[in-house]
Amino acid sequence: MNSAAVAIKSIKLNRSRPDLDDVRCEAKTPSLLSYPNILKAHCSFTVDRCLWVVMSFMAAGSLQSIIYHSHPNGLMEPYITVVLRDTLNALSYLHCQHLHRDIKVGNILIYTNGQVKLADFGVSASIYESTTTTTTSSSSSLKFTNVVGTPYWMAPEVIHSHTGYSFEADIWSFGITALELAHGRPPLSHLPPSKFMMLKITKRFPFSDDFDDKYCFSKS
Template sequence: MQIRTCPRGPAFPLDPGSYKILAEIGIGINAVVYKAICVPLASATVAIKSIDLDRSHVDLESIRHETKMMSLLSHHNVLNAYTSFTVDKRLWLVMPFMAAGSLRSVMSCSFPNGLGESCIAIVLKDTLNALAYIHAQGHVHRDIKAGNILVDSDGTVKLADFGVSCFDL
């Protein structure tokens, strides 16, 4: 079994058999996101973004850019990738699992009339911290929206989805 080392934590295997998919948790234009466990790492819960390389409307260079961005950025408010590898004709990005999901789903399920001002302040502060870090690294996100802001069960906020970001600053 091959393992790729994650500089910010344990090593994650490059073998799809090491992961047990539990549920589909999201669908995007170019990918499906699953909740899974990494069996060799004491059943650590992860998210796997699975991109169909044949059907994807995004070119391979854009996908490579997103995976590189997610693995190189290191900030507590930016979602990073633990590892990535291909499974048949799909690219798997193994990432931290954010239990509460996207801000969009949190708002639509639990706050249909909108978030309170104190919640908005926390989300905005953490999102701006992520953007300041990304900009300091010379990148622009270009797709800030509630669906790309993820929330964990402890209230941690992380900016995700660097598919349309660019090196611009």
């Protein structure tokens, strides 16, 4: 046994949930992944009504905490660039593993040396347990049907989950996260979540006059 510091996350489970076994299985996902910008989980176990996940300790905490306490109006552009680069690398790796993520600054952790790691896999989704719209193995054609995400960062197609959505939804969340890093909060965060979601599905937001599709990371 070494003396490395670890963090232990406790998740209270509701035994009446029909997907309880899936939740337990989901907790094992981080321990199966290996990438520099992915937070490593060492093990997980259940005791009574709690799921405990043991993971590497990120001493600097989450970007959400850092922004709230030290940079309420957002980070400087050079720092944003590094965070987005490392987050995008982690996201690309996860997509290669057929995993969808809930992207936001609260799920981006920083180590004392400045290393960026994407974390919190309690809400991830695997395409192997989701409905797909085709039998092809192309990841761009695979569709999720379960709602995964947090309202302010959630892509419109995730809210309309009956039609299915794919990895492009993560790019939307990534863009919202970029704005959050720059301004200290996601767009329209002053609205209650329920009102925000209703606005998102009933109103189309205009693109900037400077928008150019050739600069898009992912195109529909």
